[in-house]
Each structure stands twice: as structure tokens, then as C-alpha cells.
Amino acid sequence: MKKVLFIVNPIAGKMKILKDLLEIDKAFYNGDCSCDIYFTKKKGDATEKVIESGANYDLIVCGGGDGTYNELITGVLTSGIKVPVGYIPAGTTNDFASTLELSQNPVTAAANITCGKIKKLDVGKFADSYFSYIASFGAFTSTSYSTQQQMKNVFGHSAYLLEGMTELSSIKPYHVRLEVDGKIYEDDYLFGAISNSTSIAGLIKLDTKLVNLSDGQFEIMLIRMPKLLIDVPKVIIALANGDYNEEHITFLHASKVKVKTSGTLDWALDGEYASSTDEIVLENVHEAIDFVI
Structure with missing residues (x-):
């Protein structure tokens, strides 16, 4: 089984992701993934968690808005780890998720990640x-x-x-x-x-x-x-x-x-x-x- 770190912003987007957590976890399990769920409590938590524990996982996924995803990639790039990432859009606007045409259904998005392929994406650097x-x-x-x-x-x-x-x-x-x-x-x-x-x-x-x-x-x-x-x-x-x-x-x-x-x-x-x-x-x-x- 793949080890997945699932970082959840519980207050993002009307808190809609919380009601789907069990089904999301089930979707990961059905896709041969063992999922550890981590809830953020404040700004910057996702970045800190990735730096602290990200190297121990095969895949890091965030559930939240574009800001949560930003924290995830910041953690990956700051730490220098080479772990693939996924994104379950659950924020208010989800601009970047729309660009990537990700499913707005959190359970479907999770299932898609388990059978997805890697696409290399550019990232912008703004000072540090x-x-x-x-x-x-x-x-x-x-x-x-x-x-x-x-x-x-x-x-x-x-x-x-x-x-x-x-x-x-x-x-x-x-x-x-x-x-x-x-x-x-x-x-x-x-x-x-x-x-x-x-x-x-x-x-x-x-x-x-x-x-x-x-x-x-x-x-x-x-x-x-x-x-x-x-x-x-x-x-x-x-x-x-x-x-x-x-x-x-x-x-x-x-x-x-x-x-x-x-x-x-x-x-x-x-x-x-x-x-x-x-x-x-x-x-x-x-x-x-x-x-x-």
C-alpha cells in the first residue's frame, strides 16, 4: 500500500470537506493507499507538517483551497523532498483546481488521485x-x-x-x-x-x-x-x-x-x-x- 499524508484545512470552503472525510478515506483505501489525516490549526501548519514528516510518505495530498495547496508545495520545495503531491479542492474559489480540471467532488477527486499519473508543473518563486x-x-x-x-x-x-x-x-x-x-x-x-x-x-x-x-x-x-x-x-x-x-x-x-x-x-x-x-x-x-x- 502507498502511504499517503492527507493534510486537511477544516475551515476551508464552508467546511464542506469534513462531511466527506470517511468517504475520502475509503476512496484512498480502495485505491490501495493507507491514509494518515492531519488537520491544520493555523496558517503555515501545512508547510511545517510537510517539512517535518513529508519524506516518510509516498504521496502528500491536501484538502482545502488554493492557499492550502500553496502551503503544501512550499513545504515540498523548502525541504527538497521528491514526493508527488495531490490536491482535493475544497476552498471557496479553487482557481488553480479549475485550471487543472480537478473534480469538485472531494470523494471523486480522491479516487482520481489513487489512479492518476504524474504531471510535472512549474512553480513561481517570489523571493524566498x-x-x-x-x-x-x-x-x-x-x-x-x-x-x-x-x-x-x-x-x-x-x-x-x-x-x-x-x-x-x-x-x-x-x-x-x-x-x-x-x-x-x-x-x-x-x-x-x-x-x-x-x-x-x-x-x-x-x-x-x-x-x-x-x-x-x-x-x-x-x-x-x-x-x-x-x-x-x-x-x-x-x-x-x-x-x-x-x-x-x-x-x-x-x-x-x-x-x-x-x-x-x-x-x-x-x-x-x-x-x-x-x-x-x-x-x-x-x-x-x-x-x-
């Missing part, structure tokens, strides 16, 4: 931290990490929209200089995302033909501040239609990005807060994770 699918700054970036867990458990994805509405009056551009694979981009940006996903912030959907999770390249989207308010709807419509040639939108691919700003800039990594900084280098770690899918 990692992100599985997105690092973002600017408009609505704080929504993902400032929305309270209780609110997310009650309202689900709508909680992010409600929180985002309160941000509308405080949206402002940031003067940012980006060095992207040797080329300079400098302007006043409302929003920026360095991603490896078909879904950006749960709101912008990228054409799957534009995204390869294992090519060593990020997808980069920058939205400039329109000089005229009348141009704002044009930008929104262009994003909705997948038209990245709109004059206020810059879309490109790159493996390394250096970001510099005159003041501090708040970031979100996989929806979780990252320390403010005035200069940061983001690098694509090619095929860093063995993901069972």
Missing part, C-alpha cells in the same frame, strides 16, 4: 516564497486575503465580490517598472498579474491555448490606468472578451520578472498576503512539482 499559480498587485488584490474566513464560509465566492465592492472607491494606480526577460515596461498600472493559470483572480479567464503549466513561462497581464473614465468600460469589455490587444492591456510570456516601484507594493500569492516590497524578482521554477492528476 513560492506560488503555484498567481502573484498579483493592484486593484482587488487585497480582496482575496482580506475577506474574513467566516464571511467566505457563509457567502462562498460572493464574499469576494462583496469585499471587492468596498474597494472600488480606493482603487488607485501604481507606478511600476518591470524588467521582463530584459525588456522594460514602465507605467501607471491598476493591476498586474504574473500567473501560471487559465484563471486570474477568479475573474479573468485566459484562453487555454495561451497557457502551458509546464513550459517554464509565466503569463503576465498588466492593466494601465486609463486617462479618461470613458475608457474604463472598454478595458472591462476587452478583458471579458479575451481581447488582450486593447491599448491599456499588456499581455506577454516570460520566465523571469523584476518589479520595482517608488513606494511599497502589496502582493498576493495564490490569494494570500505577501509582504509589501519596493523591489522583487519573480522566477519560474521549471517542472518543480510532481503533481498527480
Whole structure:
């Protein structure tokens, strides 16, 4: 039997995973896997558990949202262990799980993992931290990490929209200089995302033909501040239609990005807060994770 470490975030996504735990454990058993379940109690627990015990297992799986999965891969990469990972999506939005087309049924997702194959996935490096699918700054970036867990458990994805509405009056551009694979981009940006996903912030959907999770390249989207308010709807419509040639939108691919700003800039990594900084280098770690899918 394969030894599986199953790390569960019990408060993620309306706590829906708890009612399925017995069936999930049964699915692992039926797939010839012996499952040890570990419940996280605070932020960072998943990372610590992987560093502490991950090498003793054949497979490490997390049940929770994208933030829980981020902690899992951070533990794997920080410790340097070569153990495959799996993901049972049970959070509020599950952006990265949607990109991977994972089953939203936790029991089915567990069963799929037991008979899945390994796919090597790129990971983003942000100073000494990692992100599985997105690092973002600017408009609505704080929504993902400032929305309270209780609110997310009650309202689900709508909680992010409600929180985002309160941000509308405080949206402002940031003067940012980006060095992207040797080329300079400098302007006043409302929003920026360095991603490896078909879904950006749960709101912008990228054409799957534009995204390869294992090519060593990020997808980069920058939205400039329109000089005229009348141009704002044009930008929104262009994003909705997948038209990245709109004059206020810059879309490109790159493996390394250096970001510099005159003041501090708040970031979100996989929806979780990252320390403010005035200069940061983001690098694509090619095929860093063995993901069972």
C-alpha cells in the first residue's frame, strides 16, 4: 500500500470537506493507499507538517483551497523532498483546481488521485516564497486575503465580490517598472498579474491555448490606468472578451520578472498576503512539482 499524508484545512470552503472525510478515506483505501489525516490549526501548519514528516510518505495530498495547496508545495520545495503531491479542492474559489480540471467532488477527486499519473508543473518563486499559480498587485488584490474566513464560509465566492465592492472607491494606480526577460515596461498600472493559470483572480479567464503549466513561462497581464473614465468600460469589455490587444492591456510570456516601484507594493500569492516590497524578482521554477492528476 502507498502511504499517503492527507493534510486537511477544516475551515476551508464552508467546511464542506469534513462531511466527506470517511468517504475520502475509503476512496484512498480502495485505491490501495493507507491514509494518515492531519488537520491544520493555523496558517503555515501545512508547510511545517510537510517539512517535518513529508519524506516518510509516498504521496502528500491536501484538502482545502488554493492557499492550502500553496502551503503544501512550499513545504515540498523548502525541504527538497521528491514526493508527488495531490490536491482535493475544497476552498471557496479553487482557481488553480479549475485550471487543472480537478473534480469538485472531494470523494471523486480522491479516487482520481489513487489512479492518476504524474504531471510535472512549474512553480513561481517570489523571493524566498513560492506560488503555484498567481502573484498579483493592484486593484482587488487585497480582496482575496482580506475577506474574513467566516464571511467566505457563509457567502462562498460572493464574499469576494462583496469585499471587492468596498474597494472600488480606493482603487488607485501604481507606478511600476518591470524588467521582463530584459525588456522594460514602465507605467501607471491598476493591476498586474504574473500567473501560471487559465484563471486570474477568479475573474479573468485566459484562453487555454495561451497557457502551458509546464513550459517554464509565466503569463503576465498588466492593466494601465486609463486617462479618461470613458475608457474604463472598454478595458472591462476587452478583458471579458479575451481581447488582450486593447491599448491599456499588456499581455506577454516570460520566465523571469523584476518589479520595482517608488513606494511599497502589496502582493498576493495564490490569494494570500505577501509582504509589501519596493523591489522583487519573480522566477519560474521549471517542472518543480510532481503533481498527480
